[in-house]
Amino acid sequence: MELLKQRIRQDGTVKGNDVLKVDSFLNHQIDVALLGEIGKEFRRRFADCGVNKILTIEASGIGIACITAQSFHCPVLFAKKSQTKNIAGEVYTTKVESFTHGKVYDVIVSKKFLGPDDTVLIIDDFLANGAALEGLIDLVNQAGARLAGAGVAIEKAFQPGGDRLRAKGIRVDRKSVV
Numbered sequence: 001m002e003l004l005k006q007r008i009r010q011d012g013t014v015k016g017n018d019v020l021k022v023d024s025f026l027n028h029q030i031d032v033a034l035l036g037e038i039g040k041e042f043r044r045r046f047a048d049c050g051v052n053k054i055l056t057i058e059a060s061g062i063g064i065a066c067i068t069a070q071s072f073h074c075p076v077l078f079a080k081k082s083q084t085k086n087i088a089g090e091v092y093t094t095k096v097e098s099f100t101h102g103k104v105y106d107v108i109v110s111k112k113f114l115g116p117d118d119t120v121l122i123i124d125d126f127l128a129n130g131a132a133l134e135g136l137i138d139l140v141n142q143a144g145a146r147l148a149g150a151g152v153a154i155e156k157a158f159q160p161g162g163d164r165l166r167a168k169g170i171r172v173d174r175k176s177v178v
């Protein structure tokens with residue numbers, strides 16, 4: 001997506017060998033209009049898949065997931081990184097190693113909001129080693145839901161996540177590749 005590519009070239013900065021900082025429009029301050037265009041593109045790409053739920057992981061996926069969900073007219077469910085008293089009842093749980101913090105988190109969603117009647121599109125800001133998407137896919141599988149695919153704003157193609165997921169037959173769409 002040309003708009004996003006241009007924006008990365010203009011405002012992105014590289015930290016160390018493998019981290020792209022896009023704090024001015026995606027990860028801290030958010031350019032809502034730009035995310036809206038990305039959301040519409042995901043909608044076009046997955047229009048015929050019967051998506052009725054968008055799934056993401058807190059925190060940085062939530063903004064882009066919400067805007068994408070507007071195009072699909074469906075709710076967003078975000079996986080939480082630890083059990084809180086706010087979630088009552090049973091949960092699906094998996095473990096995800098955070099790329100940016102190097103920590104392993106228990107990630108949960110309530111069984112109330114994900115089940116066999118759902119067709120899920122997973123949305124996230126970045127795809128690097130694939131741990132976040134693999135954790136979310138595990139939650140979808142535990143719930144017996146159908147996975148339409150995954151959409152990420154930026155895929156870091158020099159890291160192995162995208163290739164690994166596609167090799168498993170998962171449809172992964174990205175709006176820019178670095």
Ligand code: 5GP
Pocket residue numbers: 018019020021022027060061097098099100124125126127128129130131132133156161
């Ligand atoms: P993965 O699980 O695929 O290794 O990493 C994806 C997650 O790590 C995303 O949810 C994103 O928040 C974070 N992430 C991975 N690489 C980058 C990066 O280069 N920049 C930023 N800002 N976040 C990243």
